[in-house]
Amino acid sequence: MSDAAGPGPFRGRRFLLVSTNYAPELTGIGPYATQLAEHWAASGARVRALTGMPHYPSWRLEESYRRVWRTVEIRGGVGVHRRRHYVPPRQTALKRAAFEASILATGLIAPPPGRPDVVISQMPSLAGGVIGARLARHHRVPYLPVVQDLMGAAAAQSGIRGGGRAAAVAAAAERYALRGAALVGVIHESFVPGVRALGVDPGRIRLVPNWTHVQGPTADRAATRARLGWSDGVPVILHSGNMGLKQGLEVLVEAARLTPGVRVVLMGDGNQRDALRARAEGLANVEFLEPAGAEEFTDVLAAADVLAVTQRASVLDMSVPSKLTSYFTSGRPVIASVADEGGTADEVRRSGAGVLVAPEDPAALLEAVQKLAADPAAADALGAEGPRYVARHLSREAGLARFDDLLAEVLRDGQDSGRR
Numbered sequence: 001m002s003d004a005a006g007p008g009p010f011r012g013r014r015f016l017l018v019s020t021n022y023a024p025e026l027t028g029i030g031p032y033a034t035q036l037a038e039h040w041a042a043s044g045a046r047v048r049a050l051t052g053m054p055h056y057p058s059w060r061l062e063e064s065y066r067r068v069w070r071t072v073e074i075r076g077g078v079g080v081h082r083r084r085h086y087v088p089p090r091q092t093a094l095k096r097a098a099f100e101a102s103i104l105a106t107g108l109i110a111p112p113p114g115r116p117d118v119v120i121s122q123m124p125s126l127a128g129g130v131i132g133a134r135l136a137r138h139h140r141v142p143y144l145p146v147v148q149d150l151m152g153a154a155a156a157q158s159g160i161r162g163g164g165r166a167a168a169v170a171a172a173a174e175r176y177a178l179r180g181a182a183l184v185g186v187i188h189e190s191f192v193p194g195v196r197a198l199g200v201d202p203g204r205i206r207l208v209p210n211w212t213h214v215q216g217p218t219a220d221r222a223a224t225r226a227r228l229g230w231s232d233g234v235p236v237i238l239h240s241g242n243m244g245l246k247q248g249l250e251v252l253v254e255a256a257r258l259t260p261g262v263r264v265v266l267m268g269d270g271n272q273r274d275a276l277r278a279r280a281e282g283l284a285n286v287e288f289l290e291p292a293g294a295e296e297f298t299d300v301l302a303a304a305d306v307l308a309v310t311q312r313a314s315v316l317d318m319s320v321p322s323k324l325t326s327y328f329t330s331g332r333p334v335i336a337s338v339a340d341e342g343g344t345a346d347e348v349r350r351s352g353a354g355v356l357v358a359p360e361d362p363a364a365l366l367e368a369v370q371k372l373a374a375d376p377a378a379a380d381a382l383g384a385e386g387p388r389y390v391a392r393h394l395s396r397e398a399g400l401a402r403f404d405d406l407l408a409e410v411l412r413d414g415q416d417s418g419r420r
Contacts, residue, residue, distance in 0.1 A: 008043025013044075013411070014045070014046045016132075019121065022051040026297070027322070033049065037078040038077060051083075058269035069084040070106075083106035100125070121143075130176060136180075142413070148187055148210075179199050179200065181200070212390050214326050217301070218298075234263050238304035239266050240267045240307070243268055247311060251337055257362070263287065264287070269290070273288070298330050301330035302330045305332070309348070311359060315359075331383045333354055334351075334354030
């Protein structure tokens, strides 16, 4: 961490962070929740985190937590209060509802003790958003939700079974979670219309983009490729992260089916991993890797020729993948098989580090890979824009400072309201 020890702007303040995901989870919103909490603790705040049991992206409880119902850990100066919840191995609207309901029940029944000065919640967890709003109202303190995904839109756009019926329920929960907030943070401007549609005054919306939470690659690229068994003569296109419905990763399997001249690597876990394995059966040029550890993660990314971010064509304004910050850090070109009008496409264009292709179009994706493979100098130049973009806009220091400003504004407004 870059935080210096000693007094900070929040010294002595009591913060409660509600986030279903937290360390030791290495992908998704868990690293952001963890780094925020530890950053505030390092600045002198007394920070508690109310969170679930580690399960993402595999959607399986980590072995060491399988018999744990409630626990308190101290991680990086933060009191981490974990509560047991249901983890569905496969996603349907009904199972997702049960997941959220179990988080809501255990979080409200057994919140961390004490009265915080402010409650912060990380959404997309609907339950986490509702818990944060309820606890802030109970303690009569300011509430600050941060929108990482819009779950109402996700239910409608991601292709989850029963999603259409779930969208209205999810939107109602989001509306409840956001309407009483002091301020609402959003990680991308494409979320603003959706948040406004939920009844939030645009004057209370603040942009707080995510930052890159990983270090740049350090290993020799050729040595990493050799260790992984990747031949220099075959372009490697790598997808890292969650293998869920909204990612639409079938497009990569089908691109591999079109030619043996590329190697498709799917690294990570998720509820669609088994289905993707079955779809790729018999394809020697499709490889599945377990999630890389933090010490080698960006080295593996940097060893690929191209990094892929894919989404179903229906995904527009509900999600901007957190993997992009890591992709940009790795220095390799990005191919984004996503809707042109969505937030993910906006971010790739803004970075200058990738190219866009039509979503759910294996031939278009394959053509883009082959074009980059045929011109390594151009591919390297494109990839080099990623670290530059990170340095300008996505550094950890800049990201944490934006959250500090947002939290200071919430606390200042809360004090001013108390004086009136």
